[in-house]
Amino acid sequence: MAATTPQNAGLSAVPSYEQEQSQARFDALIEQDSRIEPRDWMPEAYRKTLTRQVSQHAHSEIIGMQPEANWITRAPSLKRKSILMAKVQDEAGHGLYLYSAAETLGTPRDELNDQLMSGRAKYSSIFNYPARSWADMGAIGWLVDGAAIANQVPLCRASYGPYGRAMVRICKEESFHQRQGFEILLALSRGTEAQRKMAQDAINRFYEPSLMMFGPPDEQSPNSAQSMAWKIKRFSNDELRQRFVGMIAEQVKVLGMTLPDPELRFDEETGRWIHKELNWDEFMAVIKGNGPMNSHRLERRREAHREGAWVREAAAAYARKYENSEVA
Numbered sequence: 001m002a003a004t005t006p007q008n009a010g011l012s013a014v015p016s017y018e019q020e021q022s023q024a025r026f027d028a029l030i031e032q033d034s035r036i037e038p039r040d041w042m043p044e045a046y047r048k049t050l051t052r053q054v055s056q057h058a059h060s061e062i063i064g065m066q067p068e069a070n071w072i073t074r075a076p077s078l079k080r081k082s083i084l085m086a087k088v089q090d091e092a093g094h095g096l097y098l099y100s101a102a103e104t105l106g107t108p109r110d111e112l113n114d115q116l117m118s119g120r121a122k123y124s125s126i127f128n129y130p131a132r133s134w135a136d137m138g139a140i141g142w143l144v145d146g147a148a149i150a151n152q153v154p155l156c157r158a159s160y161g162p163y164g165r166a167m168v169r170i171c172k173e174e175s176f177h178q179r180q181g182f183e184i185l186l187a188l189s190r191g192t193e194a195q196r197k198m199a200q201d202a203i204n205r206f207y208e209p210s211l212m213m214f215g216p217p218d219e220q221s222p223n224s225a226q227s228m229a230w231k232i233k234r235f236s237n238d239e240l241r242q243r244f245v246g247m248i249a250e251q252v253k254v255l256g257m258t259l260p261d262p263e264l265r266f267d268e269e270t271g272r273w274i275h276k277e278l279n280w281d282e283f284m285a286v287i288k289g290n291g292p293m294n295s296h297r298l299e300r301r302r303e304a305h306r307e308g309a310w311v312r313e314a315a316a317a318y319a320r321k322y323e324n325s326e327v328a
């Protein structure tokens with residue numbers, strides 16, 4: 001659907017009466033906590049920010065399928081295998097809802113795909129770490145999907161309608177993902193010494209990268225204030241990280257395991273969790289493409305896209321046939 005927004009809105013020195021009216025209506029919708037829909041006028045910067053955020057989110061879901069899909073054939077039982085398959089399929093579904101939401105902002109799917117495969121688009125840095133053991137399936141579900149939930153529950157109220165509605169369904173599935181991860185670790189924590197060690201090792205490796213999933217500290221996050229004013233974001237990076245740390249600090253006790261953070265404690269005076277200094281240099285290096293698995297993940301994505309060409313062609317041929325048929 002073509003956007004009704006004039007492409008040059010905001011560029012001319014003196015806004016027209018219509019532009020002022022459109023801006024006023026947009027501001028009022030945001031102010032009332034109402035929703036912006038694809039048909040509505042929106043500032044170009046809002047459209048651009050959302051397109052970037054929603055498409056990066058979609059890319060993360062799709063790339064995030066890879067570390068876990070690698071373990072489907074090695075899952076230790078039929079039950080574990082079917083649960084993991086269902087989870088990986090859910091992630092494909094999340095990617096689909098989010099690409100659809102991103103498309104309503106005016107960028108076609110092919111262009112979004114191209115941005116990912118050419119390496120121009122970013123996705124969550126966490127997926128550039130390898131999944132080394134079966135226990136990693138537990139740590140990813142518990143910590144990575146857990147951090148995703150903490151990030152995403154507030155997004156259910158994002159001001160852009162299609163994004164918020166997609167997030168409602170995604171969050172329901174993410175909570176199942178987190179529980180299955182926790183349950184894998186719980187089973188290992190009650191197992192042999194080797195299984196306990198494997199679980200602890202997975203937690204050790206995913207703890208810090210999962211804390212970094214919330215993004216840099218607030219004072220180094222320049223886009224956050226505008227996203228909060230537009231009610232895309234509802235809480236700051238540090239606020240969300242605090243919530244998450246508080247949650248896992250309790251849950252790890254049920255596992256009888258530890259978080260690899262000797263500095264972790266709740267500070268009664270400030271009401272905040274103190275955690276170790278996170279390695280933001282590593283985070284930036286991974287975001288820029290230099291993580292342990294970046295090139296592998298992108299190469300696999302390109303390969304899957306090439307191998308899926310026949311499916312896209314068949315679907316397009318079917319759609320053309322359907323369009324031409326007389327069946328309404």
Ligand SMILES: [Fe+2]
Pocket residue numbers: 061090091094170174
């Ligand atoms: Fe997901």
Ligand SMILES: [Fe+2]
Pocket residue numbers: 091145148173174177
């Ligand atoms: Fe998930």
